[in-house]
Each structure stands twice: as structure tokens, then as C-alpha cells.
Amino acid sequence: xxxxxxxxxxxxxxxxxxxxxxxxxxxxxxxxxxxxxxxxxxxxxxxxxxxxxxxxxxxxxxxxxxxxxxxxxxxxxxxxxxxxxxxxxxxxxxxxxxxxxxxxxxxxxxxxxxxxxxxxxxxxxxxxxxxxxxxxxxxxxxxxxxxxxxxxxxxxxxxxxxxxxxxxxxxxxxxxxxxxxxxxxxxxxxxxxxxxxxxxxxxxxxxxxxxxxxxxxxxxxxxxxxxxxxxxxxxxxxxxxxxxxxxxxxxxxxxxxxxxxxxxxxxxxxxxxxxxxxxxxxxxxxxxxxxxxxxxxxxxxxxxxxxxxxxxxxxxxxxxxxxxxxxxxxxxxxxxxxxxxxxxxxxxxxxxxxxxxxxxxxxxxxxxxxxxxxxxxxxxxxxxxxxxxxxxxxxxxxxxxxxxxxxxxxxxxxxxxxxxxxxxxxxxxxxxxxxxxxxxxxxxxxxxxxxxxxxxxxxxxxxxxxxxxxxxxxxxxxxxxxxxxxxxxxxxxxxxxxxxxxxxxxxxxxxxxxxxxxxxxxxxxxxxxxxxxxxxxxxxxxxxxxxxxxxxxxxxxxxxxxxxxxxxxxxxxxxxxxxxxxxxxxxxxxxxxxxxxxxxxxxxxxxxxxxxxxx
Amino acid sequence: xxxxxxxxxxxxxxxxxxxxxxxxxxxxxxxxxxxxxxxxxxxxxxxxxxxxxxxxxxxxxxxxxxxxxxxxxxxxxxxxxxxx
Ligand code: SF4
Numbered sequence: 001x002x003x004x005x006x007x008x009x010x011x012x013x014x015x016x017x018x019x020x021x022x023x024x025x026x027x028x029x030x031x032x033x034x035x036x037x038x039x040x041x042x043x044x045x046x047x048x049x050x051x052x053x054x055x056x057x058x059x060x061x062x063x064x065x066x067x068x069x070x071x072x073x074x075x076x077x078x079x080x081x082x083x084x085x086x087x088x089x090x091x092x093x094x095x096x097x098x099x100x101x102x103x104x105x106x107x108x109x110x111x112x113x114x115x116x117x118x119x120x121x122x123x124x125x126x127x128x129x130x131x132x133x134x135x136x137x138x139x140x141x142x143x144x145x146x147x148x149x150x151x152x153x154x155x156x157x158x159x160x161x162x163x164x165x166x167x168x169x170x171x172x173x174x175x176x177x178x179x180x181x182x183x184x185x186x187x188x189x190x191x192x193x194x195x196x197x198x199x200x201x202x203x204x205x206x207x208x209x210x211x212x213x214x215x216x217x218x219x220x221x222x223x224x225x226x227x228x229x230x231x232x233x234x235x236x237x238x239x240x241x242x243x244x245x246x247x248x249x250x251x252x253x254x255x256x257x258x259x260x261x262x263x264x265x266x267x268x269x270x271x272x273x274x275x276x277x278x279x280x281x282x283x284x285x286x287x288x289x290x291x292x293x294x295x296x297x298x299x300x301x302x303x304x305x306x307x308x309x310x311x312x313x314x315x316x317x318x319x320x321x322x323x324x325x326x327x328x329x330x331x332x333x334x335x336x337x338x339x340x341x342x343x344x345x346x347x348x349x350x351x352x353x354x355x356x357x358x359x360x361x362x363x364x365x366x367x368x369x370x371x372x373x374x375x376x377x378x379x380x381x382x383x384x385x386x387x388x389x390x391x392x393x394x395x396x397x398x399x400x401x402x403x404x405x406x407x408x409x410x411x412x413x414x415x416x417x418x419x420x421x422x423x424x425x426x427x428x429x430x431x432x433x434x435x436x437x438x439x440x441x442x443x444x445x446x447x448x449x450x451x452x453x454x455x456x457x458x459x460x461x462x463x464x465x466x467x468x469x470x471x472x473x474x475x476x477x478x479x480x481x482x483x484x485x486x487x488x489x490x491x492x493x494x495x496x497x498x499x500x501x502x503x504x505x506x507x508x509x510x511x512x513x514x515x516x517x518x519x520x521x522x523x524x525x526x527x528x529x530x531x532x533x534x535x536x537x538x539x540x541x542x543x544x545x546x547x548x549x550x551x552x553x554x555x556x557x558x559x560x561x562x563x564x565x566x567x568x569x570x571x572x573x574x575x576x577x578x579x580x581x582x583x584x585x586x587x588x589x590x591x592x593x594x595x596x597x598x599x600x601x602x603x604x605x606x607x608x609x610x611x612x613x614x615x
Numbered sequence: 616x617x618x619x620x621x622x623x624x625x626x627x628x629x630x631x632x633x634x635x636x637x638x639x640x641x642x643x644x645x646x647x648x649x650x651x652x653x654x655x656x657x658x659x660x661x662x663x664x665x666x667x668x669x670x671x672x673x674x675x676x677x678x679x680x681x682x683x684x685x686x687x688x689x690x691x692x693x694x695x696x697x698x699x
Contacts, residue, residue: 231665231695240625242698247624247638251691252671269637274624301698329698468699475697476665480673514697578671 001211002064002528008106013113017128022107031505032063034090035545037079047556051083052194054114063507064529067102067208070220072509074099074295082186084171085436085461088552091188094294095181100158104204115196123202133198140356141176148201159201163357166193168408170416172363180325184360211530219523224298230515237301242329243273253577254447257337258392259369260433263444263574267342282308289323313349325355333442334365340392350402357406366439370419379426385411430567436461445584446574448473450489452584456563459549467496486585490592498542544613547605560603616643617686624693651679666693
């Protein structure tokens with residue numbers, strides 16, 4: 001129960017939609033969402049396939065709690081092989097789309113093949129069909145959303161779509177649902193574009209049943225009280241959002257600045273949560289309009305912002321004057337500190353564009369930062385950029401390149417390659433701040449040492465959401481550890497990675513874990529599904545998922561040599577702040593991590609580990 | 616007179632001295648000033664002083680009373696916060 005038991009298989013080459021039963025045995029081994037879809041993907045595709053060819057598949061997937069009354073239970077994920085990294089991609093999104101999919105009676109939608117012409121999938125409960133999308137091709141997510149709602153005369157349709165970036169092959173295009181929520185990283189939108197699939201529009205009215213309603217309601221209600229009573233999930237996140245971190249991380253000397261040349265940004269306060277709520281000098285209004293919640297969420301960390309109409313980016317462009325998805329911390333860092341831009345309105349505008357045309361703001365900002373460094377070195381010139389000057393700190397350069405990249409035009413097409421391919425093209429691959437070709441998020445591993453190991457071993461390339469040891473190292477949740485020490489970090493990283501893999505497979509938001517432990521989550525899943533889940537069994541499932549992803553990546557061609565960090569972080573010491581003089585000591589953590597994981601010294605899961613986890 | 620910088624964020628911002636900018640204000644100190652002493656003199660609710668950073672380095676609760684604040688130091692304090 002809480003599963004519908006139905007998988008929708010969409011063959012885009014043949015133009016067919018068929019229903020098949022969910023593999024329940026796999027749900028017991030891999031839970032749902034991230035774990036379950038990775039199992040399906042591993043069984044169904046050759047990991048060496050071309051990520052943008054017809055042999056790759058793209059799976060939209062829910063978890064056992066998606067669509068229930070558990071807090072934050074609107075999550076869904078997109079699982080596929082990434083064109084950016086060549087690894088397994090799993091991008092998780094909130095909003096209302098995941099809930100609608102489950103309510104329509106589908107646990108999972110598997111897209112295979114490649115449509116000869118642009119199409120969208122229309123789902124109304126059990127009815128599912130592919131329809132012509134040629135009228136939407138070339139349009140933004142926002143226009144597609146409005147157009148489909150009008151065409152179907154249904155304002156309650158829930159839509160996930162790609163923008164022009166995904167059509168044009170920008171390698172970090174994402175899939176945006178509900179206008180502002182994104183399955184953001186690793187280029188899942190690029191895969192969708194390669195399949196000529198413009199959108200998925202769903203209307204579901206069938207409800208989601210749980211196995212033991214009384215026990216479930218008690219577990220869900222008790223857990224909501226824990227969120228409400230917690231200072232982070234009950235007060236901090238709703239008021240300031242994730243952006244509260246900007247000043248924290250800058251103060252700790254771990255805010256990567258100027259493409260990781262520096263670890264502190266003198267403009268951090270100007271682009272922080274505190275700046276978003278302060279009245280602007282120009283029009284007296286704050287950037288932040290309100291907070292917003294995803295389906296069933298009792299935290300409501302989302303930001304809704306409105307631009308200053310007099311700002312150079314939107315003068316005479318009233319289409320950007322309305323309230324829209326505002327800056328989250330990672331986006332504000334990438335578009336701001338990484339590029340040295342301290343104009344909050346320019347960052348907000350670039351973020352609007354990322355939502356409108358569905359590209360990952362982290363990879364965009366980080367790639368522009370790499371281009372800015374190459375420009376300052378004289379390697380990239382205005383001849384390459386089409387006349388755009390690219391010094392660090394230029395808001396004009398940032399917003400111009402954001403517009404071009406969203407459309408895959410001009411020098412934006414090169415920014416759309418991502419940092420690794422761009423820096424390689426210009427002969428300076430060492431300046432790419434990436435792991436496995438994915439751009440870093442907003443924590444410098446010289447100042448948060450566990451994060452270096454977390455990035456290096458992340459199964460989807462550099463990522464904060466695979467093992468967020470910042471929570472312990474900086475924020476003291478669940479308990480404080482020293483961010484400047486590598487001692488004990490191998491175990492900490494593994495624990496975070498395994499627990500997060502389970503949470504990402506449950507249908508809930510990882511932000512609940514600032515207040516919840518698996519002790520709060522397991523009873524909700526058990527009562528919803530009618531299966532015996534415990535904190536221990538969830539941890540084991542998380543470890544199984546981690547190893548499953550690892551084996552997919554190894555089969556795709558990754559080796560232990562890919563578990564590394566850019567030379568800059570390993571060799572160049574931090575220049576300021578508490579980490580001054582320190583590098584990321586990966587070599588001191590990685591061997592212990594392999595050992596704890598039950599992997600060989602080459603990073604391969606041993607036979608014993610494979611057997612223990614029943615992989 | 617030796618001076619330190621105090622930075623208060625989130626719900627603690629209301630305790631900033633008048634004239635603070637970007638959550639930051641200068642504060643005169645003396646040779647006996649400690650982190651715990653400053654928290655007390657600014658009337659900061661102890662339960663909100665979760666993340667206490669002296670020059671960016673965390674000061675654990677049991678060391679606050681004995682950790683001196685010196686001329687030029689920056690003391691930044693947050694209630695429990697998180698993001699990502
Ligand atoms: S905590 Fe934030 S991101 Fe997570 S479900 Fe709630 S509003 Fe969405």
C-alpha cells in the first residue's frame with residue numbers, strides 16, 4: 001500500500017503508453033524513488049550507452065510516502081544516465097508534480113527510445129497518451145505551462161517541462177515543474193530534450209491509500225510536531241530559507257569565491273538572506289515577497305521574489321515584473337560569490353531565467369566563473385565571447401551570458417558545455433572546479449574538510465546533497481564536528497551518504513532531516529506501506545543504493561581515479577579565514593572510506609560486500 | 616579603546632546595537648571581555664546562541680565563559696540554522 005502498483009512505460013520511438021505492475025520485491029530492497037528507479041535503470045540500460053541516444057532511458061519516480069499526508073511528501077525524482085557526467089543521474093524535485101503523478105495512479109513513468117517529432121505526455125488518471133508538442137517546441141517552461149493549461153482547459157494540470165536549453169543540448173538543462181521547482185542537476189533535462197519530449201502534464205484525482213491509516217496518521221502527526229518545534233525547520237527555514245547560510249559559510253571561510261581562487265567574498269552580505277528581506281534603496285521594497293511550501297510541506301523554505309522594476313535587467317520587460325521563484329543558497333552562491341557578482345537583483349533575474357528555460361543555476365554560475373578566470377588570464381577574449389567583457393564581478397556579463405546560455409546561442413553555447421569541457425577546450429582543464437564533470441556547490445572543502453571526501457565520492461559528481469556533512473561540521477546538526485579536521489570524516493561521510501540515499505528514496509524532502517532522524521521516518525513508511533521498516537533496515541537500504549549506483553558508474557567506465565578533487569583544492573592553500581594555509585586532505589580520508597565501505601583499494605565493492613547487500 | 620566586531624543574525628538581529636549595518640556593529644571591549652560575557656551583556660537568549668564563531672571558529676558552549684575576545688576580533692552568532 002501507498003504504492004499504486006502501476007508503472008507507466010512510454011515508448012517514444014513507437015509512440016506507445018503501456019501499464020505494467022511495479023516490481024514489489026525491488027521496493028523492499030531499494031525502497032522507492034532514487035533507489036528503486038536506479039535499480040530499474042541498471043537492469044534496463046547498458047551503462048556505457050550514449051546518454052543522449054535512444055538507448056538511454058529516463059525514469060520519473062515517486063517514493064512510498066509521495067502523495068500521503070506525511071510532511072514534505074510531494075517529492076519525485078528523475079533518474080537517467082547523465083550527459084554531463086556519464087554517471088547515474090538522480091535529480092529530486094518538490095512542488096506538486098510528484099503528488100499528482102501518484103494521485104493519477106502511477107508510481108513511476110519510464111521513458112524509452114526517442115520520438116521522431118516533439119511530443120508531450122498527457123496523463124489523466126489511468127489515461128495516458130503522447131500528443132504533438134510542435135507548437136510548444138522553442139518555448140520556455142513558463143509559456144509551455146500556460147499553453148498546456150489553456151489547451152486542456154485545466155488550470156489544475158501539474159506540468160514538468162524543459163525549456164529551450166534542454167532542446168538545444170545545454171549539458172546541465174533541468175526539468176522544471178510547477179514553474180519554479182527543478183529536478184536540477186546533472187542534465188536530466190538534456191536527456192528529456194534528446195528524446196523530443198517537451199513536457200509531462202498530469203491530472204490525478206484517485207487519492208493515495210495507506211496500509212494502516214490510524215497508525216500512519218499518528219506517526220505523521222507526531223513527526224510534524226517535531227518539525228514545528230525545531231528551531232531550524234519550524235522557524236529558521238521558513239523565515240530565511242536556505243540563504244541564511246551565505247553569511248555563515250563566508251564567516252567560516254568556506255565560501256568559494258572567484259572560481260575557488262578565494263574562500264571568502266566581500267559581497268556575501270549583499271546577496272544573503274538578510275539582504276533579501278531588507279528594503280531596497282531603489283524602490284523601498286524588499287526582494288523577498290513571501291515564502292512558499294511544496295505539497296504537504298510544513299516547513300515552507302521556498303523563496304518568492306520580485307525584482308526592482310527599474311533594474312537594468314527588466315526595464316521595459318514587464319514579463320519579469322511578477323513574483324517568481326527566488327534565490328536559494330546554492331544558486332545565489334554560484335551566480336554570485338563564484339562569479340564575484342554582488343548585485344542581488346542581477347542574481348535574482350538570472351535565477352528567474354534558469355527557472356524559465358530550465359537550466360541548473362549551480363552549473364551555470366560555476367561555468368561562468370571558470371570563463372571569467374580564463375578571461376582575466378587573457379585566454380578567453382572578447383573575440384571568443386562576441387564582444388562581451390567577462391571580468392569577475394560583472395553583473396552585466398552574468399545576466400547576458402545567462403540569457404544566451406538559456407537559449408544555447410552565441411558564447412552561451414560554450415557556457416552550456418559546462419566547466420570541464422569549456423576549460424579543456426581552452427587548454428586549462430585544471431581550472432574546472434568539478435568532480436566527474438559536475439560543478440561544485442557552495443562549500444569549499446579546504447574549510448569543510450569532510451565535504452572534500454563527500455564531493456570526491458559522490459555518485460553523481462560534485463554535489464552537496466549526497467552527503468551533507470556541512471550539517472555536522474558547520475551547523476552542529478545532529479552534533480558538532482570540527483570542519484578543519486579530517487579525523488573521523490570517512491565514517492561521517494558514509495553515514496550521511498547512506499542515510500540520505502534512504503531519505504531520497506522515501507518521497508520526502510531531505511530538509512526534514514535537520515529535525516528528523518530515521519527514527520521519525522521509518523514508522524511513517526512502515527504504516528504507509530504495511531511493510532516492516534526500521535531505522536536499521538533503512539540504513540541498510542541506503543548502503544545498498546549507494547553500492548548499486550557505484551556499480552552502475554563503474555560499469556559506465558568510472559574508476560577510483562575519478563574519486564578526486566581539482567588540483568587547486570588539493571595543492572593551493574586557502575588564503576584567508578580559519579582554513580588559511582590548509583588544502584583538502586583527500587588522501588588522508590579516501591583509503592579509510594574505501595575500507596569502511598567494504599571496497600577494494602581500487603574502490604570496487606568486494607564480493608563480500610556485494611553478497612552482504614544482496615546486490 | 617580596544618574594539619571588536621559583533622555580528623548577529625536571524626532572530627538575534629534585534630539585539631544589535633543602534634547604527635549596525637549589514638548585521639554588524641563595532642563594540643568596545645576591555646581586557647577581561649569573554650565570549651560568554653559579551654553574550655550576557657547584549658542580553659542574547661542563550662538558547663538562541665547556537666552557532667558562536669570567534670573569527671570564524673566555533674566556540675563550544677563550555678568554553679565561552681573562558682574564551683577572551685581581543686582587539687580586532689569578530690564574534691558572529693546565529694540561532695540554529697540550516698540550508699543546502
Ligand atoms: S522544505 Fe522546502 S524544498 Fe523541502 S519540501 Fe518543503 S518547501 Fe519544498
